[in-house]
Amino acid sequence: MPLLVCDRVVYYSQGDEKAFFDWLASIKSVRRWHGEGTRLNIHVPKNISARGLSELDALFQRYGVDRKQLAQLMRRPG
Secondary structure: OOEEEEEOOOOOOHHHHHHHHHHHHHOOOOOEEEEEOOEEEEEOOOOOOHHHHHHHHHHHHHHOOOHHHHHHHOOOOO
C-alpha cells in the first residue's frame, strides 16, 4: 500500500486544520493516516481511483504538500 507523506503542513487556524482533515476523511481512497513527529503518513491503495487521485492532488496543492509523490499512483499503460 503506497505511503504519501505530508510534512510540516501549515494551518492558519483551528478551522483550517479541521478543513484539511475533513477533506482528507472525505476521500474514499484514503485507507488510514497517522502522525509521526511533524509528518502525517497517508496510506492509499495502489489502484487508487482517478477521483481519489484528483482530490489528493487538490488537497496537496491547497496545503503546499509535495505533489511529486503522487506520480507513484499514476496508472501506466500496458
